[in-house]
Amino acid sequence: MSLNPIEVIKKKRNGGILTAEEIHYFITSYLGSSIPDYQMSSLLMAVYFQGLNDYETFSLINEFINSGQVVDLSGINKPKIDKHSTGGVGDKTSIILAPLLSSLDVAVPMVSGRGLGYTGGTLDKLESIPGFKVDLTIGEFKEILKKTNVCMMGQTDEVVPADKRIYALRDVTATIDNIGLITASIVSKKVAEGADGIVYDIKIGSGANIPDEKSSRELANKLLFATRKFGKKALAVLTDMNEPLGYAVGNWFEIEECISIMNPLAEKSSLSEDLFKVTITLAGAMLFLAGKCMSIEDGMDMAQENITNGQCYRKFIDMVKIQGGDTEFITNKQMYPKQQALAGMRSIQDGYISKLDARNFGLASVVLGCGRRKIEDKIDHTAGIIMNKKVGDQVNSGEIICGLFGANMEKVESARNILQKGIQVSNSKVGCINKIIEIID
Amino acid sequence: MSLNPIEVIKKKRNGGILTAEEIHYFITSYLGSSIPDYQMSSLLMAVYFQGLNDYETFSLINEFINSGQVVDLSGINKPKIDKHSTGGVGDKTSIILAPLLSSLDVAVPMVSGRGLGYTGGTLDKLESIPGFKVDLTIGEFKEILKKTNVCMMGQTDEVVPADKRIYALRDVTATIDNIGLITASIVSKKVAEGADGIVYDIKIGSGANIPDEKSSRELANKLLFATRKFGKKALAVLTDMNEPLGYAVGNWFEIEECISIMNPLAEKSSLSEDLFKVTITLAGAMLFLAGKCMSIEDGMDMAQENITNGQCYRKFIDMVKIQGGDTEFITNKQMYPKQQALAGMRSIQDGYISKLDARNFGLASVVLGCGRRKIEDKIDHTAGIIMNKKVGDQVNSGEIICGLFGANMEKVESARNILQKGIQVSNSKVGCINKIIEIID
Numbered sequence: 001m002s003l004n005p006i007e008v009i010k011k012k013r014n015g016g017i018l019t020a021e022e023i024h025y026f027i028t029s030y031l032g033s034s035i036p037d038y039q040m041s042s043l044l045m046a047v048y049f050q051g052l053n054d055y056e057t058f059s060l061i062n063e064f065i066n067s068g069q070v071v072d073l074s075g076i077n078k079p080k081i082d083k084h085s086t087g088g089v090g091d092k093t094s095i096i097l098a099p100l101l102s103s104l105d106v107a108v109p110m111v112s113g114r115g116l117g118y119t120g121g122t123l124d125k126l127e128s129i130p131g132f133k134v135d136l137t138i139g140e141f142k143e144i145l146k147k148t149n150v151c152m153m154g155q156t157d158e159v160v161p162a163d164k165r166i167y168a169l170r171d172v173t174a175t176i177d178n179i180g181l182i183t184a185s186i187v188s189k190k191v192a193e194g195a196d197g198i199v200y201d202i203k204i205g206s207g208a209n210i211p212d213e214k215s216s217r218e219l220a221n222k223l224l225f226a227t228r229k230f231g232k233k234a235l236a237v238l239t240d241m242n243e244p245l246g247y248a249v250g251n252w253f254e255i256e257e258c259i260s261i262m263n264p265l266a267e268k269s270s271l272s273e274d275l276f277k278v279t280i281t282l283a284g285a286m287l288f289l290a291g292k293c294m295s296i297e298d299g300m301d302m303a304q305e306n307i308t309n310g311q312c313y314r315k316f317i318d319m320v321k322i323q324g325g326d327t328e329f330i331t332n333k334q335m336y337p338k339q340q341a342l343a344g345m346r347s348i349q350d351g352y353i354s355k356l357d358a359r360n361f362g363l364a365s366v367v368l369g370c371g372r373r374k375i376e377d378k379i380d381h382t383a384g385i386i387m388n389k390k391v392g393d394q395v396n397s398g399e400i401i402c403g404l405f406g407a408n409m410e411k412v413e414s415a416r417n418i419l420q421k422g423i424q425v426s427n428s429k430v431g432c433i434n435k436i437i438e439i440i441d
Numbered sequence: 442m443s444l445n446p447i448e449v450i451k452k453k454r455n456g457g458i459l460t461a462e463e464i465h466y467f468i469t470s471y472l473g474s475s476i477p478d479y480q481m482s483s484l485l486m487a488v489y490f491q492g493l494n495d496y497e498t499f500s501l502i503n504e505f506i507n508s509g510q511v512v513d514l515s516g517i518n519k520p521k522i523d524k525h526s527t528g529g530v531g532d533k534t535s536i537i538l539a540p541l542l543s544s545l546d547v548a549v550p551m552v553s554g555r556g557l558g559y560t561g562g563t564l565d566k567l568e569s570i571p572g573f574k575v576d577l578t579i580g581e582f583k584e585i586l587k588k589t590n591v592c593m594m595g596q597t598d599e600v601v602p603a604d605k606r607i608y609a610l611r612d613v614t615a616t617i618d619n620i621g622l623i624t625a626s627i628v629s630k631k632v633a634e635g636a637d638g639i640v641y642d643i644k645i646g647s648g649a650n651i652p653d654e655k656s657s658r659e660l661a662n663k664l665l666f667a668t669r670k671f672g673k674k675a676l677a678v679l680t681d682m683n684e685p686l687g688y689a690v691g692n693w694f695e696i697e698e699c700i701s702i703m704n705p706l707a708e709k710s711s712l713s714e715d716l717f718k719v720t721i722t723l724a725g726a727m728l729f730l731a732g733k734c735m736s737i738e739d740g741m742d743m744a745q746e747n748i749t750n751g752q753c754y755r756k757f758i759d760m761v762k763i764q765g766g767d768t769e770f771i772t773n774k775q776m777y778p779k780q781q782a783l784a785g786m787r788s789i790q791d792g793y794i795s796k797l798d799a800r801n802f803g804l805a806s807v808v809l810g811c812g813r814r815k816i817e818d819k820i821d822h823t824a825g826i827i828m829n830k831k832v833g834d835q836v837n838s839g840e841i842i843c844g845l846f847g848a849n850m851e852k853v854e855s856a857r858n859i860l861q862k863g864i865q866v867s868n869s870k871v872g873c874i875n876k877i878i879e880i881i882d
Contacts, residue, residue: 009615013489038478042614045486048454173483174450 005039013046020059027063044175052180064188067162071194079290080107085201087119089362090244092254093279094122099315102149106290110152115371118362128251128381132325183222197233197289205242207358235285238437243356246275250370250384262313274435339382339405341412347395352430360422364415368406392432446480454487461500468504485616493621505629508603512635520731521548526642528560530803531685533695534720535563540756543590547731551593556812559803569692569822573766600633624663638674638730646683648799676726679878684797687716691811691825703754715876780823780846782853788836793871801863805856809847833873
């Protein structure tokens with residue numbers, strides 16, 4: 001019997017399991033325009049309710065990959081390991097991980113995204129470095145990667161165009177948040193981009209795209225299953241995203257925080273300890289996947305060593321240079337343009353910080369200009385939030401908890417209103433948040 | 442806050458109740474093309490899973506009605522009562538009810554549909570009468586109705602165009618079978634067509650569009666609630682659709698069966714008793730809504746009387762004449778063209794008919810050419826099935842249970858294969874099927 005789009009939609013709607021043929025038919029007909037957007041969006045909503053099992057997800061990934069080019073990195077005779085985060089607030093580990101791993105002789109082919117919604121994007125952060133170029137062709141990407149072991153670029157239409165088209169449709173039809181569809185979107189990109197192994201950083205908590213732990217664990221397991229089905233190595237690290245990671249939220253502020261960690265001569269802040277811990281853990285996992293060590297713990301030691309000895313920082317400077325960035329701003333941070341308006345959030349009582357809600361920090365940062373509300377919005381690289389306290393820290397009445405920076409007082413004030421609702425001070429002692437929840441292998 | 446299509450879809454997806462404003466916004470934006478088909482189909486699939494409550498359904502009906510013209514029948518100084526059936530096999534009651542009610546001084550403004558799928562359509566049956574015209578303007582419809590108390594026409598683009606557009610989208614996105622959406626589609630048409638009261642014939646059983654009793658009862662209650670919310674009187678009759686109604690399936694065959702009931706001089710068949718009973722019950726309910734009698738039972742007596750005395754038949758002849766039909770074929774049935782190929786289904790055992798599955802009869806009739814598989818398919822008015830037995834009837838081995846008629850033996854044979862699976866003969870005595878399940882008021 002010949003396939004028909006209505007019957008495929010109806011089958012999924014009624015809780016059936018789609019065959020590889022049915023998924024192939026639906027995706028290729030959609031790309032060939034014989035199935036219109038309205039039938040695809042109807043199927044996506046049926047999938048939202050009925051889910052995709054591991055084999056349906058695998059078939060969907062296959063179709064996504066086959067819709068475009070698969071990057072061939074076989075010419076690079078080194079382990080090639082990438083990291084993917086499900087997205088959070090103040091999540092800047094990629095900026096450190098890419099040069100760090102490449103300084104340990106691991107190739108890092110890193111394809112990142114832009115911020116949309118309240119979570120930041122690595123590309124926006126990198127572009128806050130004047131001149132830094134992320135829009136590369138696959139040819140340029142491979143060339144840079146071969147030369148320096150590391151390259152950070154944006155998504156290209158050459159790779160998984162089907163995912164790109166369907167993601168855009170999901171975005172406007174309320175069908176983003178489904179574990180099967182999320183898995184297919186992530187894994188297809190990662191597999192097509194040519195890495196040998198991927199470490200997934202799954203964020204859990206108010207500032208994560210998938211806040212609840214149960215769904216996040218389900219996502220972690222699906223990601224590992226699907227990635228391994230394609231012959232790639234994979235590990236998942238569940239990390240906390242109830243408060244922002246590190247002390248900086250905002251594009252250039254986050255680059256600055258990364259520099260303060262990487263530059264051995266820079267002053268260190270105790271407020272970056274969580275960022276450091278998560279970064280080192282992810283690096284340990286990446287080194288383990290690369291076969292550079294016997295355990296993740298050994299890898300963490302190697303990673304820590306290469307930060308302390310400045311190898312990572314030197315690699316970062318090289319990376320910025322080769323991708324067109326102006327390293328003057330890295331070495332002389334005071335040269336960077338300053339934001340116009342600022343305000344401090346002060347505690348109104350003595351006590352301990354019990355909540356710095358990552359979601360509120362994310363939403364406030366978007367209002368300040370760090371992110372986009374619409375795809376065409378322009379980013380203000382100088383805007384952001386600097387935290388002076390983290391959850392568990394003692395605070396006195398009148399002391400500044402965090403500072404807001406924006407282009408004008410209107411933005412700063414409206415960001416302050418959002419932030420206010422996400423900050424709590426308690427009378428009794430509060431512990432700090434453990435950022436590493438679990439490593440799943 | 443300004444409304445946004447994604448938020449409305451997300452709200453329904455998450456099980457929220459849409460406000461009248463949200464429904465107004467979504468429908469008018471869709472008709473104004475600022476909301477595309479793919480967002481509408483995504484909302485429809487979310488509604489399929491989450492449903493519409495009575496108030497959401499009411500709001501949707503309101504928007505459908507306001508999208509077009511409301512037929513003003515206030516110039517007709519008589520009760521105006523319509524009947525709507527959810528569709529079945531051999532369901533031909535409208536052909537008798539329209540002239541019958543008008544012969545009892547009730548105006549019958551009847552807007553009917555065409556067959557699609559395995560259930561027949563009243564318009565197709567009427568068009569089997571050579572010359573009979575159902576594509577009328579609202580102006581012609583009102584004029585004929587005023588003149589003769591009765592007019593049967595097809596749907597027009599002037600009335601509820603929103604429903605027409607959305608129904609077409611539902612048809613290709615597997616979102617037809619939802620009680621809320623079905624209710625909105627039916628009630629909006631019936632209210633906009635200007636009747637004062639509507640009797641709903643809700644079919645239950647294998648040959649019904651909604652086979653199960655629970656959903657059918659839910660539909661009945663929703664139809665009554667919504668119709669009354671618009672100030673119209675309403676009753677629902679639940680009737681059985683496990684075997685075809687009457688003895689004929691197929692367009693002209695069904696007209697013939699109606700004539701044999703209406704024409705006092707025609708030979709009567711015991712196989713039409715169920716059709717007669719359902720028709721009389723619906724007529725009683727319509728007369729009761731029209732205020733012509735104190736009870737449905739009284740109305741049934743009045744209806745029976747006007748069939749017996751030939752008033753209904755005379756009115757039918759008038760109706761055919763005024764709508765352009767050739768009455769020669771009504772009075773001389775043998776003039777009608779005959780089908781080319783035929784076959785009889787014979788019992789292979791002595792016993793009692795225990796099953797004549799209406800769904801199989803419907804599917805077989807489509808294969809014979811009585812219905813459409815695609816909207817553009819042409820109908821064969823002479824094709825069909827004539828039953829010699831009904832459920833509960835005794836049958837001898839070798840006796841013909843029913844006869845199939847089609848344009849060629851290929852069609853007849855493939856219809857026969859479908860029909861075979863739907864016919865059962867039992868050794869032990871079987872009761873006949875009671876067609877009236879319940880009257881809901």
